[in-house]
Amino acid sequence: MGSVTQRRRDKWKVLLAGAMLAICQGPVSAAPCPAGLIVRQAAPGDMVCVTRENRRRAAADNARAALLWVPGPFGPKTCAMGFVWRQAFAGDVTCVTPDVRAATLKENGNPRGDLDP
Numbered sequence: 001m002g003s004v005t006q007r008r009r010d011k012w013k014v015l016l017a018g019a020m021l022a023i024c025q026g027p028v029s030a031a032p033c034p035a036g037l038i039v040r041q042a043a044p045g046d047m048v049c050v051t052r053e054n055r056r057r058a059a060a061d062n063a064r065a066a067l068l069w070v071p072g073p074f075g076p077k078t079c080a081m082g083f084v085w086r087q088a089f090a091g092d093v094t095c096v097t098p099d100v101r102a103a104t105l106k107e108n109g110n111p112r113g114d115l116d117p
């Protein structure tokens with residue numbers, strides 16, 4: 001195991017790398033969504049605009065994801081009976097009810113959350 005001094009240096013390197021990454025990525029738009037909507041953030045980089053209620057739903061779905069996985073024909077993250085993968089983004093294996101998945105796919109079809117004309 002390394003010395004205390006080495007571990008401190010390593011921590012500073014990680015902090016410095018994170019700060020440099022944040023600077024290099026440039027400014028992030030403060031308001032990517034129309035008024036009244038916020039980004040869903042079902043995963044890092046998920047920028048679909050939704051209501052606050054739907055963002056809370058996505059966060060709750062994420063929090064209980066592992067509770068709904070069972071070993072099955074699709075691997076260890078097969079959904080329990082009555083649940084399906086959400087499909088908020090490629091590779092999303094969060095299990096939700098079919099109606100939540102339908103709502104999520106509808107959100108994905110209108111990522112800025114613009115009102116129907």
